[in-house]
Amino acid sequence: MYDVAIVGGGIAGVATAARLQRRGLSTIVLEAHGQPGGCAGFFRRRGFSFDVGATTLVDFGPGGVGGALLEEIGSPPLEREELQGYVAWMPDRVVTLDRDPAAWAVERARAFGDSPAHREFWALLDHLAAAFWRASRRGVKLPIQGVGDAIQAVRALGLRNLGLARYLNWTLADALKRAGLADDRPLVAILGMLVENAVHSTVADAPLVNAALGVTIWGAGQSRAKGGMRGFWQALAGRYRELGGELRVGRAVERVEGREGAFRVVTRKETVEAARLVLAVPIATASRIGPPGLAAALAPYRERDDDAAGGAVVVYLGVPESEVAGQPFQHHLVLEDYDEPLGDGNNMFISVSGEGDLGAAPAGCRTVVMSTHCELGPWEGLSPDVYAARKQEAGERLIGLARRVYPDLGRNALVREFATPATYERYTRRPRGAVGGAKLSLANANQNAVPQDVGVAGVRLAGDGTWPGLGTVACCLGSLIIADDFAGPR
Secondary structure (H helix, E strand, O other), rough: EEEEEOOOOOHHHHHHHHHHHHOOOOOEEEEOOOOOOOHHHHEEOOOOEEEOOOOOOOOOOOOOOOHHHHHHHOOEEEEEEEEEEEEEEEOOOOEEEEEEHHHHHHHHHHHOOOHHHHHHHHHHHHHHHHHHHHHHHHHOOOOOOOOOHHHHHHHOOOOOHHHHHHHOOOHHHHHHHHHHOOOOHHHHHHHHHHHHHOOOOOOOEHHHHHHHHHHOOOOOEEEEEEEHHHHHHHHHHHHHHOOOOOEEEOOEEEEEEEOOEEEEEOOOOOOOEEEEEEOOOOOHHHHOOOOOHHHHHHHHHHHHHHHHEEEEEEEEEEEEEEHOOOOOOOOOEOOOOOOOOOOOOOOOEEEEEEOOOOOOOOOOEEEEEEEEEEEOHHOOOOOHHHHHHHHHHHHHHHHHOOOOOOOOOOOOOOOOEEOOHHHHHHHOOOHHHOOOOOOOOOOOOOOHHHOOOOOOOOEEEEEOOOOOOOOOOHHHHHHHEEEEHHHHOO
């Protein structure tokens, strides 16, 4: 019998397992797919390695949330390239979102205005971001479920910043409205793209604190592992196995029976026994396969959040180096039309592998991953012919939009593949092909978020469906909370 069985081999699951294994507990990870990764995984085609979802690592440097994970499990520093930032290609301007705070302050004043209202707005976002990044690195835990959580939250945030807690009830739109900037189309557009990517939300709905973190995510230290997410997984999964952990792939869990001290995790190939359980899978999946009592505990959250799911359309290109030459930045945001809603090809994110990164692409080539958010419904119930045509049209639209940045992109592609929510459902087994957990709002974030502990003895939840939400850094923070619960603080 294992001390802990972890269902789901994405970042949240393997990070939790590695921490627990390092702290002396015996663990096993059961992953349905043929390799670990989940929505932060990868696949290979003709010598190219493509990142499935996440393309960057956030806060993995010394002192960061991800850096603390690597330090705790005794992993050597990752081979990674520090990213200088993004370039945003908007309908009427080009904006450089520089990693350096001073350079970004100058650029945003140039691009969006330097009025007292603008300065007031950015000062608030900067203050919130600094305070809550610091709190994240100090191990803050939400929702607060007891006196211990409250004390830890005060320590993490700091007494001088306690007043910022009032902004937990604000949206990003509230801050813009207070500053008199709610009708500033370029400013609202850039913020909308950033919060869509970071918290899968909108300017109207995004909780202000989460939005402030998302808007400053590149300044917190964004990097790309050598070899992309394949390189990251070679390091993380390899270190977990070195610690004595077991990672079994091709193990789709059908159900969990039993109770704390005697869980039985049933797959088609085997049944694994464990004293405790971590479900690092979407909330709907956890509800379906979980032990007695879990579905009832999750029912209120599912009733609230199941309709708040979203997906993505993604283009994967393997191209000659010449098609992406001439741009010093590897990551770009592109917006076509201020007057159209975000998503569905009106805006997109572009990620290009680093020059000379032979773990990602053959010599003289690069990988390019482009994505746009979408609703799930329009991709469901289609005939094969209609689905194929819609998929092709969506992919070609993204390539066309990306040619504003790279005019020759895709003209001589060696690999050219498109993905939709249906693709994600097939390969990641996520219900409906949803990515990134629920779209964040005041109703489901922070103190209202799904906690790791929903009251079923011996069971913890991990991943982007729980607090603090989606992203590599969020999954690392969630893993720390569970490790402290099950094994005690370091």
